[in-house]
Every structure is written in C-alpha cells, then in structure tokens.
Amino acid sequence: MKVVTVHRGARDNYQVARGLSEAGMLEALVTDMYWPGDRGWAAAIERFVPRKVSGALRSRSESSLPSSRVMSCWGSGLYSLGLSKARRVPFEKMRDAVRECDRELGRRAGELATERGAALLSYSYYGHSAFTSYSGGLPRMLFQLHPHPGGVREILRGERELHPECATSLDKEWELALSTEDFNHLIRESAMPEHWLVASSFSKQTLVDAGMPAARIHVIPYGTDLNRFTPRKTGRIGGRPLQLLFVGTLGQRKGITYLLEAVNMLPVGSVELTVCGRAVDGLELFRQSKMPIRLRPSVSAQELLAAYRSADVFVFPSLAEGFGHVLLEAMACGLPIVSTTRTAAPDLIDHGKEGFVTDPGNSVQVATCIEYFLQHPERIVTMGEAARRRAAYFTWERFRRNVTETVSGILEPSMSAGAHQYV
Numbered sequence: 139m140k141v142v143t144v145h146r147g148a149r150d151n152y153q154v155a156r157g158l159s160e161a162g163m164l165e166a167l168v169t170d171m172y173w174p175g176d177r178g179w180a181a182a183i184e185r186f187v188p189r190k191v192s193g194a195l196r197s198r199s200e201s202s203l204p205s206s207r208v209m210s211c212w213g214s215g216l217y218s219l220g221l222s223k224a225r226r227v228p229f230e231k232m233r234d235a236v237r238e239c240d241r242e243l244g245r246r247a248g249e250l251a252t253e254r255g256a257a258l259l260s261y262s263y264y265g266h267s268a269f270t271s272y273s274g275g276l277p278r279m280l281f282q283l284h285p286h287p288g289g290v291r292e293i294l295r296g297e298r299e300l301h302p303e304c305a306t307s308l309d310k311e312w313e314l315a316l317s318t319e320d321f322n323h324l325i326r327e328s329a330m331p332e333h334w335l336v337a338s339s340f341s342k343q344t345l346v347d348a349g350m351p352a353a354r355i356h357v358i359p360y361g362t363d364l365n366r367f368t369p370r371k372t373g374r375i376g377g378r379p380l381q382l383l384f385v386g387t388l389g390q391r392k393g394i395t396y397l398l399e400a401v402n403m404l405p406v407g408s409v410e411l412t413v414c415g416r417a418v419d420g421l422e423l424f425r426q427s428k429m430p431i432r433l434r435p436s437v438s439a440q441e442l443l444a445a446y447r448s449a450d451v452f453v454f455p456s457l458a459e460g461f462g463h464v465l466l467e468a469m470a471c472g473l474p475i476v477s478t479t480r481t482a483a484p485d486l487i488d489h490g491k492e493g494f495v496t497d498p499g500n501s502v503q504v505a506t507c508i509e510y511f512l513q514h515p516e517r518i519v520t521m522g523e524a525a526r527r528r529a530a531y532f533t534w535e536r537f538r539r540n541v542t543e544t545v546s547g548i549l550e551p552s553m554s555a556g557a558h559q560y561v
Contacts, residue, residue: 139276139549140165140254144247144268145261146215146240147171150360152200154259154281157538159203163545165256167208168247170215170239173198174205211246214239233315244268257549259335263312266327277548278331284460285480286344287313287324293458293480297390297499307389333548335541337461338482356544359485361534362466369472369526370447373519379430380409380512383449383473385442385464386456388415388435393455393478399501400455400508401429408512411453414445446471450518451511456481457498469493469529474521476507486532492525 141158142165158164173195174180184192199205218239221232244264248271251258257276260268262283269278284290291313298308308314316324328334328348334355336342342355382401386392394413401411412432413424424431437445446452452468452475459481466486468475475493477483483495494510496503511518 139163139546140256141259141545141549142166142168142247142251142254142256143259143261143281144168144243144264145281146236146243146264148198148200149261149283151534152203153361153534153538154261154541155207156200156203157541158259158545159207160538161542161546163542164207165254166250167203168211168243168250169208170211170218170243171198172205172208172210174208175199175201176205209246209250211239211243214242229310229315237316237320240264241267245271248272257545259545260331262327263324265330266323269327269330277333279333279335279545279548280328280331281335282328282341282345282460283337285341285458286328286348287321288348289344290458291321293498294391297457300499301390301395304390304395307387307391311389311391335544338459339485340480340482341460357485358537358540358544359482359532360461360463360466361532361537362463362470362529364470364530364533367443367446367467367470367529369522376515378410379407380508380515381448381450382409382411382508383445383452383468384411384413384415384454385445385452385468386415386454388413391457393457393498396455396499396501396504397453398424398427400453400504401431402427403501403505404429404508404512409508412445412449414442443471446473449473451476451508452493453477453504453508454481454483455496455498455501455504466529466532469525472522472526474511474518474525476504487525487528492521492528 141163143155146169155164155167175196184195218235221227221235240263244260244267247260248258248268252273255274258268258272259279259281261281265280272278294308294311294314298305334345334350336355336357337360339357342357345355346352384397388394401409406428410430414434414437416435424433446468452473454462454465454475454477456462456478457480462481465475465477465482469492475487478496478498480498487493489495494507496507
C-alpha cells in the first residue's frame with residue numbers, strides 16, 4: 139500500500155518520507171520547497187552559486203529521497219518563507235501567510251491521496267485541510283508533531299500570567315497566536331484521524347487527556363546522527379566552573395526564566411552558562427543574572443557541535459515539548475541532561491543514570507540537579523558515558539523502521555489494531 143505524506147520544510151530531516159520510500163511505500167511527499175539535487179541541472183546550478191546558497195538548497199533535499207516522489211508547492215512556499223524572513227513585516231501577516239501555505243499543502247495532499255488511491259499520513263498543522271480533502275476509504279493517520287494544542291494553550295496561558303514579562307514570546311506561539319477559527323481547526327485536526335503517531339509519551343498523554351483512544355496512539359521516538367554527534371576526545375577540564383549548555387529558542391516555552399532562576403541559586407562562580415538560540419524575549423532577563431552567561435544567538439552546525447563538546451551538563455527545562463531533538467544530540471555528545479517531564483526525557487533516560495527529570499516550572503529542582511554535579515564531579519563523566527550508550531539506541535534507522543512497521547500495521551487488515559510502543 140502506498141502512502142502520501144505532507145509537511146512544510148525539511149521536517150525531521152525528511153525521515154518519515156525517506157523511511158516510506160525505502161520500504162517502497164511512498165506515493166508522494168507534498169511539501170513547499172524541495173530541491174531536486176538528484177537532477178543534473180540542479181547539480182550544475184549548485185556548482186555556480188555561492189557556497190552559502192548551495193548549502194541552503196541542499197538543506198531542502200535528501201539524497202535518499204528521489205525528487206520524483208516529491209510534489210513541491212514552490213509559489214506558496216516562497217511567499218511564506220519570504221515574509222517570515224523579511225524585516226518589519228507584521229507578525230499577523232507572516233502568520234497568515236504561513237498558515238495559508240499549510241492549508242494549501244494539506245489540500246493538495248488529500249486530493250492527491252484520493253486521486254491515486256493511496257493512504258494519507260499528515261503531519262499536524264496540515265491535517266485539517268488534508269483530511270477534509272481526502273475521500274479515500276483507508277485509515278487517516280496524523281503525525282502529532284507537538285502535544286495536543288488544547289493542553290499546550292492551557293500551559294502557555296498559565297505561564298503568561300506567571301511571567302507577563304515573557305508575553306512577547308508566548309503570544310507568538312501558534313497555540314496562542316492563531317485566530318479562533320484557525321485554532322479550532324487545529325483542535326478538530328487532532329480528532330479527525332483513526333490513528334496517531336507521536337514522538338514522546340508526553341505527547342501521547344495529552345492526546346489521551348483530550349479524548350483520543352490510547353490504543354491507537356503509537357509512540358515512536360526520533361533518532362539522531364551518532365556519527366556526527368560524538369563526545370569530545372579529551373576528558374573534562376578540571377579547575378573551572380561547571381559548564382552548562384542550553385540550546386533552543388530563548389523564550390518562556392523553553393522554560394528560560396526557570397533556568398536563569400536555577401543558575402542564580404547556585405554559589406557565585408560555580409557555573410558558567412552558554413545559551414545557543416535566537417532570543418524572542420527581551421535580553422533584560424539575562425543581564426540581571428549574577429552568573430556569567432554566554433549568549434550565542436546564531437551558531438553554525440559546526441559551532442553547535444563544538445558547544446556540545448565543550449559543555450559538562452545539558453539543561454533543557456522546556457514546559458511543553460513534543461520531543462526535543464537537542465536532548466538526543468546532547469546525549470550522543472556524552473552529556474548528562476537535566477530536563478522536564480513535559481519533554482521526551484522520561485522516554486530517553488532513567489532518572490539518576492543518564493541525567494535527571496524535573497517537574498516543569500520548578501527552578502529549585504533544576505538547581506538541585508545542577509548542584510549534584512558540583513558536589514559529585516566524577517558523576518559527570520559516568521553519567522555522560524551512560525547517556526552516550528543510551529543515545530546509541532535511538533538511531534534514525536530505527537525511527538524509519540518503526541514508522542514503516544507501524545504504518546504497515548495500520549494499513550494491513552490482518553494485523554492487530556493495538557498500539558505499538560517503542561522506547
């Protein structure tokens with residue numbers, strides 16, 4: 139059975155479409171802009187454009203995914219991308235352009251799957267228009283990218299009341315920024331399919347809380363590139379403050395204020411914090427810190443890898459995360475992690491072995507975990523080694539195999555409809 143899937147951008151490095159293609163199950167990927175790097179004319183263009191441009195083009199391509207299996211909607215994609223990159227464009231205009239692109243992609247995917255008699259696997263944000271446009275008789279499948287939007291909106295509204303100084307970033311989260319009609323579409327989208335794929339147990343629980351049947355929600359954790367993300371070759375450097383690292387958008391959804399509060403609870407001079415990511419709230423939050431903080435708003439892939447390798451502990455106190463790829467990247471680089479129950483951390487680590495799992499919004503717990511490493515520096519190495527071993531279990535190959543096996547099980551009538559859990 140062939141499958142049409144849909145998403146904008148290089149979502150998850152095209153791993154879902156690639157897995158389906160490798161299994162001979164991909165009818166088409168519908169996306170906004172896919173660079174046909176396997177075509178001769180495209181390769182010729184890459185040779186004559188600046189390296190930065192060719193790199194950007196290749197980032198919208200996957201060598202193992204034939205361009206003949208991809209339907210690109212370049213017009214709407216370029217329009218929405220241009221607005222998102224332009225300066226002084228009102229956020230509302232950018233938001234509406236992106237959502238219009240999402241609806242167009244979903245509509246085309248639904249119509250294409252119907253026309254070709256294929257099954258439909260939509261990522262969230264495209265599902266409402268995709269499922270509405272689909273009239274085939276096969277089970278509809280949704281890859282729920284983030285936790286259920288209703289649950290996330292409740293979390294973000296609570297944070298807005300607690301931290302009004304962070305309203306800038308919170309109000310731009312889709313769960314708060316969408317119009318009432320569009321948000322209701324997002325809510326209905328989650329209830330339209332017969333089966334759901336999610337990357338974490340937390341995402342599954344939010345769907346269950348919203349009334350979805352647990353037996354049809356399939357947990358498939360992401361993978362990481364173990365050849366790229368590797369530990370540093372030398373041991374930890376002693377005689378210096380504990381090196382903490384955070385990677386992600388510097389907004390309250392990622393729990394940034396709780397991280398800063400935790401760091402400031404520790405003895406002066408005991409830690410140094412590096413934060414890699416674009417700041418969407420005011421930098422005043424960082425200027426008030428009594429601890430040294432290195433702000434790196436824009437880093438290259440190589441610089442990010444160097445940041446992982448120079449750190450001692452990775453801290454990621456997110457408040458609502460569908461997974462958190464940075465957790466696996468840090469673990470693969472040999473870092474123990476400190477994260478929360480509202481990420482994939484409970485699926486990835488045993489508390490106290492590869493790191494620690496805290497309650498969201500609890501800066502005291504985060505500080506206590508960091509203080510543990512200050513008091514037991516030898517555990518940084520042993521827990522980091524355990525984190526690397528654990529990360530080796532979560533490969534992209536395993537993710538692709540689990541996706542195709544799950545989709546096959548959903549579409550094969552002779553197979554059980556029970557949930558598949560991969561941890």
